[in-house]
Amino acid sequence: xxxxxxxxxxxxxxxxxxxxxxxxxxxxxxxxxxxxxxxxxxxxxxxxxxxxxxxxxxxxxxxxxxxxxxxxxxxxxxxxxxxxxxxxxxxxxxxxxxxxxxxxxxxxxxxxxxxxxxxxxxxxxxxxxxxxxxxxxxxxxxxxxxxxxxxxxxxxxxxxxxxxxxxxxxxxxxxxxxxxxxxxxxxxxxxxxxxxxxxxxxxxx
Amino acid sequence: xxxxxxxxxxxxxxxxxxxxxxxxxxxxxxxxxxxxxxxxxxxxxxxxxxxxxxxxxxxxxxxxxxxxxxxxxxxxxxxxxxxxxxxxxxxxxxxxxxxxxxxxxxxxxxxxxxxxxxxxxxxxxxxxxxxxxxxxxxxxxxxxxxxxxxxxxxxxxxxxxxxxxxxxx
Numbered sequence: 571x572x573x574x575x576x577x578x579x580x581x582x583x584x585x586x587x588x589x590x591x592x593x594x595x596x597x598x599x600x601x602x603x604x605x606x607x608x609x610x611x612x613x614x615x616x617x618x619x620x621x622x623x624x625x626x627x628x629x630x631x632x633x634x635x636x637x638x639x640x641x642x643x644x645x646x647x648x649x650x651x652x653x654x655x656x657x658x659x660x661x662x663x664x665x666x667x668x669x670x671x672x673x674x675x676x677x678x679x680x681x682x683x684x685x686x687x688x689x690x691x692x693x694x695x696x697x698x699x700x701x702x703x704x705x706x707x708x709x710x711x712x713x714x715x716x717x718x719x720x721x722x723x724x725x726x727x728x729x730x731x732x733x734x735x736x737x738x739x740x741x742x743x744x745x746x747x748x749x750x751x752x753x754x755x756x757x758x759x760x761x762x763x764x765x766x767x768x769x770x771x772x773x774x775x
Numbered sequence: 776x777x778x779x780x781x782x783x784x785x786x787x788x789x790x791x792x793x794x795x796x797x798x799x800x801x802x803x804x805x806x807x808x809x810x811x812x813x814x815x816x817x818x819x820x821x822x823x824x825x826x827x828x829x830x831x832x833x834x835x836x837x838x839x840x841x842x843x844x845x846x847x848x849x850x851x852x853x854x855x856x857x858x859x860x861x862x863x864x865x866x867x868x869x870x871x872x873x874x875x876x877x878x879x880x881x882x883x884x885x886x887x888x889x890x891x892x893x894x895x896x897x898x899x900x901x902x903x904x905x906x907x908x909x910x911x912x913x914x915x916x917x918x919x920x921x922x923x924x925x926x927x928x929x930x931x932x933x934x935x936x937x938x939x940x941x942x943x944x
Contacts (some may be wrong), residue, residue, distance in 0.1 A: 571933035576905075579936075583799065583906040592794055595815070599790030602819035603783065629861050668919020669897070672845055676852065750853075757852040761896060768897040771931070772924040 620644070622730040631708045635717065639704040645698075670769075673762045680755045687748040694741055702733075782826050785835070788821055793839040796907055800840065803891050803903045804847035818846045833916055840909065841917045844900050851896065890939040898932035905929050 571579075621644055628640040703717060706724060710716035724730055798811075798820055805811040815846045825842050833841075889900060911929075912923040918925060 571939045575937070576933060579887055580906045580908070582880070582887055583903075584795070584908075585880070587886065595790065595794040595798065598812075598816050599786065602816060602823050605820055606823035626831050671919070672848070675918050676849060704916060712823055754852050757854075761848070764895050768895075768928060768931075769920075769924070772920075772927045 613651055613655055617647060620647040627704065627708045633707055634714075635714070636707045637703060639700060639707070643701070643704065669765050670762075673758055673765060677755065677758045677762070680751055680758060684748065684751045684755070687744050687751060689742050691741060693746075694744075695738055698737060782823075785826050785829060786823055789826075789835055789839050790819065793836055796836065796840060797843050799907070800843040800847055800903060802888060803899060804851055805900050806889075806892060814847065814850050815852065818843045821846050826896055833913075835911050837885065837909070837917055840904060844904075844917065848896055848900070886940060887944055890936055890943060894932060898928060898935055901928040902932040902935065902936055905932075 624640040624644045624647075628637045702724070703721065706720040707717045710720040793881050797817060801814045801818065813882065813924050822839060822842050825838075829835075829838055891902060900918065901914065904917060909917070911925045914925045915922045915927075918928075920928070
């Protein structure tokens with residue numbers, strides 16, 4: 571491509587009104603800054619609500635079982651909140667020095683997502699019953715016998731059917747997300763290869 | 776770290792001065808207008824979050840281009856499925872009824888955009904930055920490679936682009 575050709579293409583590329591007009595972009599910019607601030611507030615609001623709920627539940631029931639469940643649930647929600655914030659910041663900004671690091675970071679993020687999905691799939695049958703027993707124990711006083719009776723009653727209720735249906739839907743969504751993440755990993759591996767090819771060519775290999 | 780007021784000012788500056796740059800970078804990666812709008816919003820949110828780390832070592836334009844390119848690449852790799860070829864609107868440049876000259880230019884631009892979208896990502900990001908008027912030094916900063924490597928990559932991208940455009944004409 572000759573210099574005049576390049577200049578002509580560059581002028582053509584930058585020519586005319588932008589694909590989106592300024593008013594629309596301004597609206598998007600305002601929306602982005604609002605969303606950015608909101609994301610911060612939501613993280614903390616959700617975490618505080620969960621902690622208040624677990625502490626409140628333990629205080630109301632006065633049961634060792636409720637307390638024993640509240641502590642790990644509080645720790646888990648704190649850890650998850652911090653972890654999610656860090657992951658989101660990294661995933662959004664992709665603040666890396668070069669494309670190699672960028673692709674590697676993206677691959678690590680995708681692999682972490684895949685692991686999170688796998689953990690999610692494993693945790694659904696583990697944590698959900700724990701949360702359910704926690705809820706039942708608050709109502710029934712916390713003794714293992716009462717909890718078991720209340721649990722059996724709950725299992726026969728329409729709410730149980732709805733709950734199990736929701737859990738199944740969650741599992742299906744997690745499986746879909748897993749498949750998408752696997753496709754993303756494959757594309758990133760292809761991209762890594764493309765950058766390597768360019769770099770090799772630039773080094774004269 | 777920029778305080779909230781400073782961050783807001785910086786963000787206003789970026790969104791006022793880099794509008795065209797951001798939407799054109801998005802155009803080089805996403806042909807579907809609805810998905811492109813989503814992508815632009817995603818880039819703006821990423822810019823808002825990333826401004827916490829802006830130290831002023833590079834210009835705001837370079838910073839915005841760097842974030843936009845990375846978000847676009849990420850968008851491409853996260854696609855639910857491979858994109859179908861979306862026909863770009865014929866009036867990509869002007870919405871007014873085009874006289875012959877404008878129609879010809881619209882057609883050329885459409886062909887250019889579609890050809891850029893067909894380039895491999897490493898070459899695509901280099902040629903788009905070159906068309907946007909970034910110097911080799913600035914491009915090296917954005918792409919994280921040496922100026923020499925940028926020059927070579929641009930050369931390859933220009934050759935590839937010309938060949939695609941010739942095939943399509």
